[in-house]
Amino acid sequence: MPVHDSPALAAVRDALVAADRVVITTHLRPDGDAIGTEIAVARALQALGKTVLVLNTDKVPRNLDWLAEEQPAGLMAVYESGDLAQAQAVAEADALLVVDANAAHRLGAVGDVFRKSGRPVLLIDHHPDPETWFDAPCVRTDTASAAEIAYELIAGIDPALVDRAVATALYVGIMTDTGSFRYSATTPRTHAIVADILERGDVAPEPIHISIFDGRSREGLALLSASLATITTHYEGRLATMFVTQDMLRQSGAFFDETEGLINYGLSLDGVLAAVIFLELSSGVKLSFRSKGDCPINQWASRFGGGGHANASGAFVKDGQLSRTIKDVVDSAPMHIVAPGATEDDDDDGGLSEADLALLAQFKGSID
Amino acid sequence: MPVHDSPALAAVRDALVAADRVVITTHLRPDGDAIGTEIAVARALQALGKTVLVLNTDKVPRNLDWLAEEQPAGLMAVYESGDLAQAQAVAEADALLVVDANAAHRLGAVGDVFRKSGRPVLLIDHHPDPETWFDAPCVRTDTASAAEIAYELIAGIDPALVDRAVATALYVGIMTDTGSFRYSATTPRTHAIVADILERGDVAPEPIHISIFDGRSREGLALLSASLATITTHYEGRLATMFVTQDMLRQSGAFFDETEGLINYGLSLDGVLAAVIFLELSSGVKLSFRSKGDCPINQWASRFGGGGHANASGAFVKDGQLSRTIKDVVDSAPMHIVAPGATEDDDDDGGLSEADLALLAQFKGSID
Incomplete structure (x- = not known):
């Protein structure tokens, strides 16, 4: 399936491929699209041999704990002021990536750390009116989820990177942000991407829906x-x-x-x-x-x-x-x-x- | 997109293409997949110039009234014992089609009428263990919905038959029977079909979801x-x-x-x-x-x-x-x-x- 590419997306992709060390963050009170997009990109970059840290101001919501627990130890961390290892990871990063949010106030403390670091900050997001401080922003307001952009990013490097871990994370992002394929932003491309990730990742949708929605108390x-x-x-x-x-x-x-x-x-x-x-x-x-x-x-x-x-x-x-x-x-x-x-x-x-x-x-x- | 064909499906397709008059039915208390599959096939056959009647024992459920109301006058009827026009439509049919049910007791009165008519009865269904009285059964237990089989049937005649009316009906069938793409029978093919019908029919999913699910009292x-x-x-x-x-x-x-x-x-x-x-x-x-x-x-x-x-x-x-x-x-x-x-x-x-x-x-x- 041909990738839907653009110069802005290619710039983000090139910067990530060129980087050895990447730190990724997202918005406060992260949802399925935020966490899914972060994990998908992080796992794909890890598979390419890069050192990756997902560093969020807020913790993963309870209904996504299962997804976080499936990740390699050390991949994800909640920001702590004064944590030297976290500060060092940002300071030494070749690229910082923000996903699913485009304004500093939506990122909390990690946003401040990113902006003060002097490191290049990349963006993949689907919300309108991004702030202007990103070095390489890729904003697609016509996609239902940031995870769809992450798919185009990853498949544009190598479709084989969409293994079970990446596919599961992408599915979580797309499915949750479209209201299970309901909302008006859901397009034929959304379904075509899901067909591809279910196939490549050999992912069954039902256990994911159960994990996310059937944990009612x-x-x-x-x-x-x-x-x-x-x-x-x-x-x-x-x-x-x-x-x-x-x-x-x-x-x-x-x-x-x-x-x-x-x-x-x-x-x-x-x-x-x-x-x-x-x-x-x-x-x-x-x-x-x-x-x-x-x-x-x-x-x-x-x-x-x-x-x-x-x-x-x-x-x-x-x-x-x-x-x-x-x-x-x-x-x-x-x-x-x-x-x-x-x-x-x-x-x-x-x-x-x-x-x-x-x-x-x-x-x-x-x-x- | 290549059609997933089979000799059994081709036999049903050939019989429908050869027919001038077709009557279609489905199970008691019909659901979205039953009604959606009936309408999709009926509209495609009408577009080919055939005379089609959808004749059900039970009426359309309230949350699908909007879909029935979008159909041409006379396309759909609820069975009435002693209705001569209905009896004549069955008696003169070149083919009778049962969808989404494979046992006589699931069809109610129309099932009896079909079996006693002596006309050839075709079947497209995704439930296991079909009864043996169908003349041309196409049963695919690996599909999440009968509507997916209807898509393969219709696209196998001519993909251009998937216009807005057909696409809307197919979407209703697939979406409702998969629990909005949740259940385990949902496959990459399910999403690939939906990508194609949304594109061909220029269908927006959200109004359909609203019509079906947001009519709570x-x-x-x-x-x-x-x-x-x-x-x-x-x-x-x-x-x-x-x-x-x-x-x-x-x-x-x-x-x-x-x-x-x-x-x-x-x-x-x-x-x-x-x-x-x-x-x-x-x-x-x-x-x-x-x-x-x-x-x-x-x-x-x-x-x-x-x-x-x-x-x-x-x-x-x-x-x-x-x-x-x-x-x-x-x-x-x-x-x-x-x-x-x-x-x-x-x-x-x-x-x-x-x-x-x-x-x-x-x-x-x-x-x-």
Whole structure:
């Protein structure tokens, strides 16, 4: 299968092939695409005899521990300030590689270390508007995942580098970032790449899906059950909101990261265009916005100090009270999502109804 | 892309190409693969100028209504005894085609009509052990979906027949029957076919996923929330059971078909090998068995008068009482699923504990 190449990708590839020592990093709270892309490139470079370190500010998420555990000892490390071996690895690197993130603030402490090192920094990413400090950036906003770019990078060196380890990591990246091949960025090329990596790596998809998605805890299911009871729709069913209070988290016994994905239940309601979940923290309220199709919600999120993609954004309202924050978000919805006939003053349908307030009152938390 | 052909597939293809009039059917309670395969073949044959009728015993499931509505008027019909036009279509057909089912009892009334018609009956299916009455059977148990065989059938006539309508139907079949490309039967060929149909049909996957999966009702989510509260694990967490009583269905206001998929939540628990859901009907208890990986549960289901695939089976216990049926199934688990160290007498861990009985008692239904 011919590689989809470009001068920008070739520049990254040439720099990596020429390097003896490479350090790779990715964004804070790394996801499947971040970890999968890092590991795929790292393993391919190791197979070429290079010294490689994957150095992240944050640790691998729990549902990817199995993938990290399959890697050779010493390949991956979590950054520790003052760790001399890590500092030396960066200082002596011939190339530093950032994947799946294009802004310094998304990289945490390792981003600062990379920028101050004076070593050449390469980038492979699929997000728009990269910062300008990368020495060799390859940005493809038309790919669904950074792992697809990593495939083109690796196959462009030698398709035989796509062994089981590389294929597994690439599959994790592509599959998770496309929502199991669902999201609109999924292309014929996405599937053609997956056909090739499953074949070359002799990889079976199901055990990977089980490892990533079937590690639910009883506590996580209890939290899901409780959060489903908070779903409320507004503006004739076009907006769904739901929330998780500190007490719901405590009573279920779930970890905070088990709130991930809950918002998809609000979004899955028939007729809903956008959904927002409100997560009550001790320091404020964390908001996640999601929408379907042509209904951008990033401007709406930025109204609350956040931002993100057109269909997936987030924000954090510091010191926000839960019910007040919900009301503010619901009231501002008509200015940002497609809600024909609805206005900001649409008190009948938008905002918090008596029923909403009664629902909120059922959940003890720091609700004003 | 070269077609994966075979003499059996070529025989079906030749018979369809030679026919002027074709009637197509599939199994009772048709799913995405059944409907998608029927429509893909029907539309391709229509494009070749043939007269085609898709005639099913059962109607299209609600989450595929949108796909049926996109078809030309008169292409699809639900069988009605005594409908002369339907009887005539079968009697005058040059070929009858059965897809995604290989046994008469799976076809309902249309199966009887086909068998009594004396017309040649063709088969494309991916289930094992086909009955012997088909005139030209093409059975490929190594494909994840009947729609993949339909792709090889259609592309073998002319790849240009894979237009948007055909591609959409094929995508629905492949995507739904692979669990969005998750299940073990998903192969490199599966992804290569999807790459080709997305390209040829200019099909975007996300709207299809939204149409099929994002039509949840408030009532369906309420039922999900209630059923999650019934999840119990047995045998050191290797078996999960859950149930839906008639009262839970009434109180949530959900349709019975919204119980579909609930069992996956039991199966998604960390460490669970198999899950069973018990659906209380007025006439007895319907059981669904699911398992992960190498843990066949069809023998277990057949103990209760049912059967199915190694990882997905069902049964119906006529006049069964809910709590008694749960106890019988849980007690018999060690004889059928991999549960090292557990025995049928393992009362500590298996069977219904006091806590299980208390949980059951919370749900008013016809519980003994």
